Amino acid sequence: xxxxxxxxxxxxxxxxxxxxxxxxxxxxxxxxxxxxxxxxxxxxxxxxxxxxxxxxxxxxxxxxxxxxxxxxxxxxxxxxxxxxxxxxxxxxxxxxxxxxxxxxxxxxxxxxxxxxxxxxxxxxxxxxxxxxxxxxxxxxxxxxxxxxxxxxxxxxxxxxxxxxxxxxxxxxxxxxxxxxxxxxxxxxxxxxxxxxxxxxxxxxxxxxxxxxxxxxxxxxxxxxxxxxxxxxxxxxxxxxxxxxxxxxxxxxxxxxxxxxxxxxxxxxxxxxxxxxxxxxxxxxxxxxxxxxxxxxxxxxxxxxxxxxxxxxxxxxxxxxxxxxxxxxxxxxxxxxxxxxxxxxxxxxxxxxxxxxxxxxxxxxxxxxxxxxxxx
Amino acid sequence: xxxxxxxxxxxxxxxxxxxxxxxxxxxxxxxxxxxxxxxxxxxxxxxxxxxxxxxxxxxxxxxxxxxxxxxxxxxxxxxxxxxxxxxxxxxxxxxxxxxxxxxxxxxxxxxxxxxxxxxxxxxxxxxxxxxxxxxxxxxxxxxxxxxxxxxxxxxxxxxxxxxxxxxxxxxxxxxxxxxxxxxxxxxxxxxxxxxxxxxxxxxxxxxxxxxxxxxxxxxxxxxxxxxxxxxxxxxxxxxxxxxxxxxxxxxxxxxxxxxxxxxxxxxxxxxxxxxxxxxxxxxxxxxxxxxxxxxxxxxxxxxxxxxxxxxxxxxxxxxxxxxxxxxxxxxxxxxxxxxxxxxxxxxxxxxxxxxxxxxxxxxxxxxxxxxxxxx
Numbered sequence: 001x002x003x004x005x006x007x008x009x010x011x012x013x014x015x016x017x018x019x020x021x022x023x024x025x026x027x028x029x030x031x032x033x034x035x036x037x038x039x040x041x042x043x044x045x046x047x048x049x050x051x052x053x054x055x056x057x058x059x060x061x062x063x064x065x066x067x068x069x070x071x072x073x074x075x076x077x078x079x080x081x082x083x084x085x086x087x088x089x090x091x092x093x094x095x096x097x098x099x100x101x102x103x104x105x106x107x108x109x110x111x112x113x114x115x116x117x118x119x120x121x122x123x124x125x126x127x128x129x130x131x132x133x134x135x136x137x138x139x140x141x142x143x144x145x146x147x148x149x150x151x152x153x154x155x156x157x158x159x160x161x162x163x164x165x166x167x168x169x170x171x172x173x174x175x176x177x178x179x180x181x182x183x184x185x186x187x188x189x190x191x192x193x194x195x196x197x198x199x200x201x202x203x204x205x206x207x208x209x210x211x212x213x214x215x216x217x218x219x220x221x222x223x224x225x226x227x228x229x230x231x232x233x234x235x236x237x238x239x240x241x242x243x244x245x246x247x248x249x250x251x252x253x254x255x256x257x258x259x260x261x262x263x264x265x266x267x268x269x270x271x272x273x274x275x276x277x278x279x280x281x282x283x284x285x286x287x288x289x290x291x292x293x294x295x296x297x298x299x300x301x302x303x304x305x306x307x308x309x310x311x312x313x314x315x316x317x318x319x320x321x322x323x324x325x326x327x328x329x330x331x332x333x334x335x336x337x338x339x340x341x342x343x344x345x346x347x348x349x350x351x352x353x354x355x356x357x358x359x360x361x362x363x364x365x366x367x368x369x370x371x372x373x374x375x
Numbered sequence: 376x377x378x379x380x381x382x383x384x385x386x387x388x389x390x391x392x393x394x395x396x397x398x399x400x401x402x403x404x405x406x407x408x409x410x411x412x413x414x415x416x417x418x419x420x421x422x423x424x425x426x427x428x429x430x431x432x433x434x435x436x437x438x439x440x441x442x443x444x445x446x447x448x449x450x451x452x453x454x455x456x457x458x459x460x461x462x463x464x465x466x467x468x469x470x471x472x473x474x475x476x477x478x479x480x481x482x483x484x485x486x487x488x489x490x491x492x493x494x495x496x497x498x499x500x501x502x503x504x505x506x507x508x509x510x511x512x513x514x515x516x517x518x519x520x521x522x523x524x525x526x527x528x529x530x531x532x533x534x535x536x537x538x539x540x541x542x543x544x545x546x547x548x549x550x551x552x553x554x555x556x557x558x559x560x561x562x563x564x565x566x567x568x569x570x571x572x573x574x575x576x577x578x579x580x581x582x583x584x585x586x587x588x589x590x591x592x593x594x595x596x597x598x599x600x601x602x603x604x605x606x607x608x609x610x611x612x613x614x615x616x617x618x619x620x621x622x623x624x625x626x627x628x629x630x631x632x633x634x635x636x637x638x639x640x641x642x643x644x645x646x647x648x649x650x651x652x653x654x655x656x657x658x659x660x661x662x663x664x665x666x667x668x669x670x671x672x673x674x675x676x677x678x679x680x681x682x683x684x685x686x687x688x689x690x691x692x693x694x695x696x697x698x699x700x701x702x703x704x705x706x707x708x709x710x711x712x713x714x715x716x717x718x719x720x721x722x723x724x725x726x727x728x729x730x731x732x733x734x735x736x737x738x739x740x741x742x743x744x745x746x747x748x749x750x
Contacts, residue, residue, distance in 0.1 A: 040697065044704040069697040073673050076693065085689045298448050314460045318451065322415065322444040329419040329707050 015264035030266035063098035079139025091142035100149035159194030186213035204239035273339035309341035390639035398516035405641035438473035454514025466517035475524035534569030561588035648714035684716035
């Protein structure tokens, strides 16, 4: 079947590139940042807020939605889109990461992952086939293969075993996906291998041979030093087919987005803009700003005078601080809107820079602006 | 000075009427329901949400805003409107009710009310003059006189003392208001007197003689039986000047709005639609519905198929239940939007019914629909 991605421009001095990803519910320009909608809502956002912040694709978490509200509920709505009133593309993860990070008494066998729910302790078995089935029920635009995640640091042997089982599961996911959808929705394979460059390479090569719609690097941003993450990405990304989208899962800071785009990554997701917003940490060109800081108490200026998000167009730092200090619900929404606008705008800025042949300058300016700190 | 209210239509069989209240920041059609924006935000709502729900005037709480963020902050914005990004009319209460219900170690003297902040125990003195000053700093469209509230039940003597001090304070408020604004923003007097009809009458007559822009009944909905509240309103409302707006403070249920409109009230405010929304209780023509109820788990229908609010147009009961059970922030916003739309729509429905000479039928239909219960 035709694969859904075209590269549209390239940076001549780095591996940065722009692309177009055509999915069932719409087309996405890359590099792209995808807000995380864990439980069928990007926390504090309505779908119209996401669109206003520039979001074109969002994430759903299979593990969470499977437990709450349950697949039988979402099936009544023929998928997650109508359930949550978002008609754009949705990427769903496989559940592998939450089983590793959240579930209790997890046991991995060849068959799949047995675990107890973090909510009520109930027992579950998630096989590669079941993960694909659930994601099809969610009507995901981008389905992810079930992978086994490991902690950092990990012994080489544990990293190798997890990588190999992830590869075997990828075969089973691909077969189920072809049988169930005929390849209509996209399916991405996930590269594992811990921080071992040679394992990452073996994983990338094995998955590349299976011809997925796209590829992801999993198991990054789990506590390793930044440079190590960049090195792993630099080792693995070039081994993945150039004509497929490359997605770094669960990453990261604004710097990470810039550095990994320079190394050839196309897609990112992270809870950082949304979670930090709820903790009063706001992203700007000049670094982060803590809205609880008393120096904002009487400040009539917006978070960033150059930002054209809804929050910056209409509200002052003094008001945002007041809302945040008073734990008003509107605080979480206004802060989240701004942070998502920043992250999504950063990706848009990189796309424009690559298209116009000035990505290296964009990257330099990005760091220069951050030296003029806010706090 | 010209007073800001005109009666535009009357019901022939009850005291229900419609009117137009012209304020500095806009014109308000009555009967009207005013959402409560305690801390410079109607909880979970952005100003655009309020406008979409049909709100034309909102409330601010002087006591709360005086303590947090403080008048010096709001002064930088020349008032509450720009601070909170709401450019429509705002009515502010005087602080009297919160000093009664929330503050600690309150002591009332002729001078004013001494109290300790419920936030940090700091000591404060709120005089009638200071209350007006603060409300002018907030640039309130409708300023309320400082009143002394009492508990229910109250001894006649306590009710009489509180009523009399409220009357003397009203004089001082009026003088300060004239000096400071020249009568530009509206000033309402507050009728007190507990549940004693003769005290309420004395209070109403004394205030009426002072020629306020409008009049309120305070100290209702403090635990008394419903019929008693209606009786007090029925005794006091006709004694207030017919050509002035009449406002029942802190009231109430949908039934209260209908019954008090029938008795001649024009304005209402209450935290019920917003607070109950945050507790999962949703108002409909057919009574209230608890969204946490498991029978909504797979229900693809909206809260009310006949409701055209944003929530009902776009979301199902199953989704709202899921959000609420998951304590997602969006739950509070969507529920609040619906409840405010219901309350504001109820007032709009009464206006249309009065104008079209069918208020009595409206009132009957209102009760008939509620017999077809939701839960």
